[in-house]
Amino acid sequence: MAVTKHGEGTSRGKATARTEATARTEATAVIDRAGLDALIKTLTADGRTVIGPTVRDGAVTLAELDSADALPWGWGTELDAGHYRLVRRTDGAGFAHSSGPQSWKTFLHPQREKLWSAERGPDGALTVRDERGEQPSYAFLGVRPCDLRAIAIQDRVLAGGRFADDGYQERRRGALLIAAECTEPGATCFCVSMQGGPAADAGFDLALTEVISDLGHRFFVRVGSEEGARLLAAVPHEVADMDTEARARGGVSLARDRMGRAMPPVDLRTLLGASPESERWDDLASRCLTCGNCTMVCPTCFCTTTEEVTDLTGDHAERWQRWDSCFDLDFSYVHGGAVRTSARSRHRQWLTHKLSTWHDQFGSSGCVGCGRCVTWCPVGIDLTQEVAALAAEREGADDE
Amino acid sequence: MSELPVPYRVIGRRDETPDTVTLRIEPAGEALGPFAPGQFAMVYAFGRGEIPVSVSALLPGGHLAHTVRRVGAVSQGLCAARPGSILGLRGPYGTGWDLGQALGQDVLVVAGGIGLAPLRPLIHAALADRKAYGRISVLIGARTPDDLIFKTESLLWPTAYTGVTVDRPDRGWTGEEGLVTRLIDRARFDPAGTTAYLCGPEPMIGATARELVHRGVPAARVRVSLERNMRCATGHCGHCQLGPLLLCRDGAVVGWDQAEPLMAVREL
Numbered sequence A: 001m002a003v004t005k006h007g008e009g010t011s012r013g014k015a016t017a018r019t020e021a022t023a024r025t026e027a028t029a030v031i032d033r034a035g036l037d038a039l040i041k042t043l044t045a046d047g048r049t050v051i052g053p054t055v056r057d058g059a060v061t062l063a064e065l066d067s068a069d070a071l072p073w074g075w076g077t078e079l080d081a082g083h084y085r086l087v088r089r090t091d092g093a094g095f096a097h098s099s100g101p102q103s104w105k106t107f108l109h110p111q112r113e114k115l116w117s118a119e120r121g122p123d124g125a126l127t128v129r130d131e132r133g134e135q136p137s138y139a140f141l142g143v144r145p146c147d148l149r150a151i152a153i154q155d156r157v158l159a160g161g162r163f164a165d166d167g168y169q170e171r172r173r174g175a176l177l178i179a180a181e182c183t184e185p186g187a188t189c190f191c192v193s194m195q196g197g198p199a200a201d202a203g204f205d206l207a208l209t210e211v212i213s214d215l216g217h218r219f220f221v222r223v224g225s226e227e228g229a230r231l232l233a234a235v236p237h238e239v240a241d242m243d244t245e246a247r248a249r250g251g252v253s254l255a256r257d258r259m260g261r262a263m264p265p266v267d268l269r270t271l272l273g274a275s276p277e278s279e280r281w282d283d284l285a286s287r288c289l290t291c292g293n294c295t296m297v298c299p300t301c302f303c304t305t306t307e308e309v310t311d312l313t314g315d316h317a318e319r320w321q322r323w324d325s326c327f328d329l330d331f332s333y334v335h336g337g338a339v340r341t342s343a344r345s346r347h348r349q350w351l352t353h354k355l356s357t358w359h360d361q362f363g364s365s366g367c368v369g370c371g372r373c374v375t376w377c378p379v380g381i382d383l384t385q386e387v388a389a390l391a392a393e394r395e396g397a398d399d400e
Numbered sequence B: 001m002s003e004l005p006v007p008y009r010v011i012g013r014r015d016e017t018p019d020t021v022t023l024r025i026e027p028a029g030e031a032l033g034p035f036a037p038g039q040f041a042m043v044y045a046f047g048r049g050e051i052p053v054s055v056s057a058l059l060p061g062g063h064l065a066h067t068v069r070r071v072g073a074v075s076q077g078l079c080a081a082r083p084g085s086i087l088g089l090r091g092p093y094g095t096g097w098d099l100g101q102a103l104g105q106d107v108l109v110v111a112g113g114i115g116l117a118p119l120r121p122l123i124h125a126a127l128a129d130r131k132a133y134g135r136i137s138v139l140i141g142a143r144t145p146d147d148l149i150f151k152t153e154s155l156l157w158p159t160a161y162t163g164v165t166v167d168r169p170d171r172g173w174t175g176e177e178g179l180v181t182r183l184i185d186r187a188r189f190d191p192a193g194t195t196a197y198l199c200g201p202e203p204m205i206g207a208t209a210r211e212l213v214h215r216g217v218p219a220a221r222v223r224v225s226l227e228r229n230m231r232c233a234t235g236h237c238g239h240c241q242l243g244p245l246l247l248c249r250d251g252a253v254v255g256w257d258q259a260e261p262l263m264a265v266r267e268l
């Protein structure tokens, strides 16, 4: 495939022509692997920290990338409840893997963050200093559509209310999002049944769809913002041809029907809201280790706690924030003891929050169907099955 | 979480009980936005941490009072503060009592133990504008006579009725004995035209609220203050969830109509 370099003006012009020709409102293009590499180099030259998928320690993790070579070319993933394994692919695809144990919250809402420090002067005076400092300007490459939705959910939680988490808000404002649509959903994926899908519909600067055929290895690109258009203009790209576009859209559309799992088609908000006394929680509690892995890997789980750290002089103190989990016994501690001591109540809190009370608190579900919690649960607890059991129990109760 | 604590200076300190202290504080620099009765601040004890503490009086000049019971590391640090000590404060947070709901109505305040502290600014506000309300009654319960706070002050409140009862009287006690619900009979109020404000241990809140609703006070007019662990108070840490509520944002004061079904679920 021949890729020619365009000046900004011409590429804009062609993109517009294309747009008119297909009566679509968005600009599209095609880039190849070299174009992807140029994208990373351009972003780096712009002072951005580029984060994307790469193979490390037997998993696809998210890490800083300096070239497209670091992407997981030729790697796929084999998933199941409590199971994750890298597998070789013969087609050399770079985005045919499913979500790994990390999500973008690792960068937008980091595991540990220093919030402020306090000095005590000789006269007892208190000086408090904001310690968040300047935040990195990220570019995320390969954001899955489920994770785009997860980011939008965390936006509402951490920056959409009366108070904003300043650190999060600043990192988020500075972040450029390059989505990678899904053509190879994993066995634990169920985004479609959570009203999402393998196509990126909003919230990206550029969206890529990987296409591999005898015509070559290339990426169909859709532009989602002015920033995305500027970026595309700066790298070698071509006008999108019919074949690439058709294969891209077709691949994503097929993926929609190949989800590994599905959430039962019930009103989750109502079901979970009505099930606090369900017997299923006891069964679940007998299997759950309350390890909190599911909350760590979940891209929307946002809970944190704070730590107070003092130095030896005793006149300097720091306030740190770190991820916390509702599975932790201390999470609900009030003077006299924890509110949620049983595994039953802690798992119920997590699942009910995700699927029901999240709507009350933040106006949407807290689950995007990425499947991470299913994959990374050491005992293979699968929330789609738990919901099916809760629904069956409820139906049985209604029938009586 | 995003707001930074601002320094407040301790200008007065009084021991209320062997484990409870009232601190009067003034802004050491800029003052925080005005607090309403029932709202709380995140109060920082240097090197120890921050805890939610309600305002126990709103004083002229942006001065505040906080009444703190010593139960752990941070509250101990706050109780150890002396005049001149500097604390850090963030706030105001929470919904507040909303005395406006009680305009033209009888006002019934029911407190258990330290729960009287968050109610005190409400009592002050109602008494300062007595004509705006019907009969104002205050019912106070405590475990022992030693656990009663604002003892002298509460005797002087010009209410229609102020009752005090203790669970475990000592030898010198000549007052009422038993749970605070027993005092409900002593207060005169028209249930259908009453707004009640409750703060104390959860069992006391539950028993009192149920009794008041039983007598005809509308559940939404029984306002209760609830407690959960809080790390941020800005709606981001997830700790203060009670079902659909984030208590730092949707509470800590909520109507009993909302609280009852939630409190009925064990370990919610």
Ligand SMILES: Cc1cc2nc3c(=O)[nH]c(=O)nc-3n(C[C@H](O)[C@H](O)[C@H](O)COP(=O)(O)OP(=O)(O)OC[C@H]3O[C@@H](n4cnc5c(N)ncnc54)[C@H](O)[C@@H]3O)c2cc1C
Residues within 6 Å of the ligand: A333, A334, A335, A336, B040, B049, B050, B051, B052, B053, B054, B055, B067, B068, B069, B070, B071, B072, B073, B074, B075, B076, B094, B114, B117, B118, B226, B227, B228, B229, B230, B231, B252
């Ligand atoms: C809205 C609200 C208003 C409050 N108003 C007052 C008041 O006016 N006076 C008063 O004495 N106390 C009040 N409390 C309770 C007070 O916040 C706790 O007693 C305090 O957090 C205990 O912290 P500690 O470090 O001293 O104790 P520890 O028991 O060592 O606590 C360890 C940590 O657990 C958390 N924690 C423990 N108990 C509670 C609790 N009951 N509520 C919330 N978090 C808790 C705190 O974050 C604390 O840092 C209020 C609580 C809330 C939620």
Ligand code: SF4
Residues within 6 Å of the ligand: A294, A297, A298, A299, A300, A301, A354, A366, A367, A368, A369, A370, A371, A372, A373, A374
């Ligand atoms: S609950 Fe599980 S499937 Fe849903 S978003 Fe979180 S990790 Fe993904």
Ligand code: SF4
Residues within 6 Å of the ligand: A287, A288, A289, A290, A291, A292, A293, A294, A295, A327, A376, A377, A378, A379, A380, A381
């Ligand atoms: S569901 Fe699985 S991952 Fe989550 S706490 Fe229980 S055992 Fe751990």
